[in-house]
Amino acid sequence: MLRRVNANGDVASAGDPLPPQNLPMGGADWVELFVREMTNSSNMDDARARASRALEVLEKSICGRVTAEAAQTFRQVVTCMVSASAGTGAFGFQVMAEGSPELEVTVAEDGEENNMLKEQVEALIHENSVLKRAVSIQHERQKEFEDRGQELHHLKQMVSQYQEQLRTLEVNNYALTMHLKQAQQGNSIPGRFHPDVF
Template identity: 60%
Template structure:
């Protein structure tokens, strides 16, 4: 849009300055009066059609019209700005505005917007699919930014290329600099909210995924903890059994030592009894032998 405005200014600098009164007369006159006035000393319009009524000389009226080369340059500039419009429409708009480039551009923008509105209204009554590129542009623009400045979420672009295309179309549809600023601010506001919404959705999705992953890890840790608890309980039971076996072994060792002590005592007693028995046998023996038939 800035390039278009710069182009306008360069064209204005190249054009010769014309009286502002003649511009007002030509812009306010009807299409039938848009043809060049005859070179005469009479007034260019009657007092009944213009307020206040003034008479202008023929030299002033003739100087208000541009040369054919300048008109062709203006038409070429308009054709570059509006490539989809017919050349006759551009020439007629330039003639109606008295070779004023700014007024002609404004008039052509209003004409194009009005055509798009009519096409969009007719298409909305018959079908939901646009019948032309301009109607599609208007519907897409209304789907993103409404007339009240509110945001519509029906036809939001999906990627960066669509946003760039929408921004360029909005700038091409602007009638002046203020309209371009308003459209740009609305599109940027919608883009910002779309980015925030998408970032929030992605953050929520990543949060849910991380939460699900953490839940799986917690479940795996719970299972591992249960297995470890079971292993610890088994090990504890084995340790307790080993301790019981050790205590039983110690008790048996003590009994064995006691039995060995008793065995040694019994052996000593047995030996003492054997010695006493031998001594008793030796002391009680009768010397000599008698025949048993004596008695």
């Protein structure tokens, strides 16, 4: 068990467990507790034992708080439902004593209430199926958009390659035109070629 530690870090009593009112409230308090426990440990085995005990207390503290919060939330929800249905009504809840934390929840056996609940469930199922279809359609559209994006990227690469080939061909065409002009200017008889000379 954890031991009580004074504000200056001294151990108050060697064997007493940490009482619930002295449990740290926030994350920084827990960190301080762990640091003090590790600082006060005499060796690795003692440090492991202290860490194990501290983690057990932390786990119990978290579980206790979560359970208390869940119970409080449940009480609030049931109280809201009871007040919304004016005591006993549409939801079939009944409060035994006002202000009492113990509530008795009775399931409504009234056929009309069951039909209303069934209709609500069917409406929710219908809405759920509509939402599933919408998500499916949106997923398909997203996939098509990604495919078109990839196709556009591929086409841009092809255009870039074709533009490079076009520049190369234009340069080659210009070079051939210049060679042709030079060859024609170097000919002794312009415009006429001797049939036997190549």
